[in-house]
Amino acid sequence: MTLTQAAITKTIDARGMACPGPLMSLIGAIRAGAVGDTVAVLSGDAGSKTDIPAWVAKAKHELVEVAPADGYSTFVVRKAH
Amino acid sequence: MLEVMERPAQQPVPAASEAKSTAHEKLVIFAWSGDLDRVWPTLILATTAAASGMATTVFFTFWGLFPLVREDRRITGKNMMQKMLAVMNRGGIDYLKLSKLQMFGAGSGMMKVLAKQHQVASPAELLASAIELGVKLIPCQMTMDLMGLTTADLIEGIEEPAGAMTAMLDAKDAVTLFI
Numbered sequence: 001m002t003l004t005q006a007a008i009t010k011t012i013d014a015r016g017m018a019c020p021g022p023l024m025s026l027i028g029a030i031r032a033g034a035v036g037d038t039v040a041v042l043s044g045d046a047g048s049k050t051d052i053p054a055w056v057a058k059a060k061h062e063l064v065e066v067a068p069a070d071g072y073s074t075f076v077v078r079k080a081h
Numbered sequence: 082m083l084e085v086m087e088r089p090a091q092q093p094v095p096a097a098s099e100a101k102s103t104a105h106e107k108l109v110i111f112a113w114s115g116d117l118d119r120v121w122p123t124l125i126l127a128t129t130a131a132a133s134g135m136a137t138t139v140f141f142t143f144w145g146l147f148p149l150v151r152e153d154r155r156i157t158g159k160n161m162m163q164k165m166l167a168v169m170n171r172g173g174i175d176y177l178k179l180s181k182l183q184m185f186g187a188g189s190g191m192m193k194v195l196a197k198q199h200q201v202a203s204p205a206e207l208l209a210s211a212i213e214l215g216v217k218l219i220p221c222q223m224t225m226d227l228m229g230l231t232t233a234d235l236i237e238g239i240e241e242p243a244g245a246m247t248a249m250l251d252a253k254d255a256v257t258l259f260i
Contacts, residue, residue: 019223047222047244
């Protein structure tokens with residue numbers, strides 16, 4: 001794991017969920033959180049690789065890190081506003 | 082034709098409608114069906130839009146994915162159900178069926194003869210033109226997983242599989258069709 005040292009406010013294990021499940025879980029957590037919160041979502045869904053960065057860019061949050069692992073990836077997103 | 086083309090020059094276009102017109106320079110089609118009589122117009126619209134200069138995307142989901150299956154991939158899928166699906170629902174652009182009057186192949190056969198007589202490009206030709214014209218053909222990753230399709234099962238020249246959000250963000254400022 002090469003995750004950043006930044007404290008992760010919340011981790012969501014969405015492995016096993018299909019599109020758009022992991023992204024919806026992430027959006028829910030970002031909405032519920034406070035500005036500056038960092039949410040990590042674990043997703044094994046291949047669609048997440050395009051969908052999560054696309055949503056983060058569009059919603060103007062910050063994609064801190066994408067860490068690929070065996071069979072899934074961890075997406076770390078900071079709530080920017 | 083000429084009359085239509087001359088109109089903008091005669092009437093000064095206000096800035097507001099100029100901004101509005103840029104919102105119609107994109108076409109996103111959600112291709113849900115694998116039926117010949119839906120895939121055909123989908124490809125005609127996509128190629129026409131691209132030829133007219135519109136940024137065009139077709140997002141293939143559910144039955145719509147099967148027309149993208151390569152000619153040499155007869156049986157796709159990992160498990161029994163996915164394989165049965167491929168047996169019952171042959172993929173490939175040359176094996177599409179009509180949604181009505183299929184008549185065990187006679188219907189789609191006759192439709193292809195009629196199209197040839199009227200010099201309408203075949204779905205296979207239109208698909209090749211779409212790729213040539215730079216139409217973004219995006220297969221839905223989730224449906225691929227569901228149906229047991231891999232990128233190796235699909236034709237070349239298409240985009241990497243993506244999810245619903247990618248398609249939705251693309252569709253936000255576009256003319257959209259669900260076919």
